[in-house]
Amino acid sequence: MSDAREEILGRVRTALRNVPDDESPDDVRVERAYRRDSGEPHEAVVALFVERVADYRAEVERVPASELRERVTRACERHSARRLVVPEGVPAHTRPEGVELIEDRNLTHAELDAIDGALTGCAAAIAETGTIVLDAGPDQGRRALTLVPDLHICIVPADRVVGSVPEAVARVAGGQRPVTLISGPSATSDIELRRVEGVHGPRRLVVLVVE
Amino acid sequence: MTTFQESAHIALQDTQLRHNIGNATRAIRAKRNDAVAELPDWEELREAGRALKERVLRHLDHYLVQFEEAVTASGGQVHWARDAAEANRVVVELVKATGADEVVKSKSLTTEETKLNEALEENGIRPWETDLAQLIIQLAHDTPSHVLVPAIHKNRAEIRELFERELGIENLSDEPAELAEAARRHLRAKFLSARVGISGGNFGVAETGTIALFESEGNGRMCTTLPETLITVLGIEKLIPTWQDFEVYLQLLPRSSTAERMNPYNSFWTGVHEGDGPQEFHLVLVDNGRTNVLADEIGRQALGCIRCSACMNFCPVYERTGGHAYNSVYPGPIGAILTPQLEGLDRAGSLPYASRLCGACYDVCPVKINIPQVLVHLRHQVVKHERATLDPEQAAMRAMAKVFSSRRRYEVAQRLARAGQWPFARRGVIQHLPGGLSGWTATRDIRPLPKQAFRDWWRQR
């Protein structure tokens, strides 16, 4: 096995023999002349986020903090969700009423599959692309929670919405925790290019932007 | 070996295929243009995307070692494979060690290249392709015709029949939503019980050891999250230097690929995450010809490809022939430059002629790979190669005979020589024609030479 390693690295070095010995990776110039932030005021950024999430045919609402619990409860009713898995870091005042809330105590895949939905927060959100960023923080839980159940209700605090992709990449500690970017419900266009929402991931995504 | 031109002739007679591919590429082209137009800094992003890949390729040994260390430090195990057979052997052994007799697989061009599924089956391991299109292709014992929509050549009635026959599902309608639902139900049981997942990856981050997987359906998330063991197969060229570089590729790839602002799911994992996802992670780094490509200073840029498929969607030749004509895992313009370099000119020497050198691929490539330049370069190589394997005088005579046997060919050759486009014509003399012109004219026969310049014709469409 280590033979393969040595041989491949040897081949790479031979292939690159005309790269000068004293050239370092940083000598290869990379110009980052693209936009680092969207340059828009925050209110416009949040409005754009809402618009772009809606483009993916996800449900999206702006919600005053005082009404959050009620709106989560209503979303559950709309989707006939009776049992929700809720990571421990989701604040008590956002948890819906009249719905069985299940903590993730090493739930098996089969148990998760029998749950109607997941209620989580997020690490960041990107306005230009209508994307939610999860990094498995305490209000988001492990990756399977937002994957196996068919409904994902995501609470996005307005101050976590950034304008552009570079701003979001800078906010997330990639390389340590697992990161998942979610842009709308799962989809396929594999059959005659007709877009179908919902294949394997949650088919319904509800995004609540809290002011 | 069947040449591109021979396969293209067959493909062109399939009107259903032409129709589907034409529709698909037309729709995606328009969408892609809209998605790109939204970003005022598209050109700056392309330039950064290109330069980062150049940095990685010129210092690939450095980045590979750094990447290996980072993956190992985060709990992953790294394996190296010189060629396809070795890659498959490594994966088969890893699966066997778990005792599993089936695996769930997310779409991976690299494992298509190595024909991993065949190797698994020979060893009594059943691979389940979980991308909807890949599942269709697998059930039909077919091969993909488009990188992005691999089953574009199949219509819904065929798919319904396939599902009924192969999955034993009865009373299906041919509504795409219902067919997708059938696939969901069928695969869900597999996902929930799978012990081993096999995936490819779009990027590997040298700095952190992170792997990125971009997808739409969620099957990639299932394969990389639910099983106890995850095996990711990655070509050695897939590296990027740092986590920060995603700020570039997260903008370039989705807009060029599915033509969306962002594809539905992007997953990033780094080795093993305690209490979250697979607790055993293996990474298989595959050479399989890539170092040959790296050795060619002009051809090397093909390794920067991020597999978006934009060059295919914009290629007038691909639009007419579809992907099968290329007899290659990588079709379209990128296939025309990558496959001959990976597999050698003996096997794929006709591919550099599967182009009209119009330059549309270069214009849309998100990492600015100069495909026409590499095509011309490879045509030189083909000619040199053929001259080396043929008695030169005989070859020249044959070529001239061919040229003079058709007035049109002769005129075409002359015109090209004059326009200076023809790399093998110098000082008004057509020097090396054998593979060159015969291959080129074979492609041209597909469609008569347009009277107007290609670009004008393109704009009017």
Ligand code: SF4
């Ligand atoms: S060569 Fe460029 S346009 Fe073609 S698939 Fe690769 S990255 Fe995309």
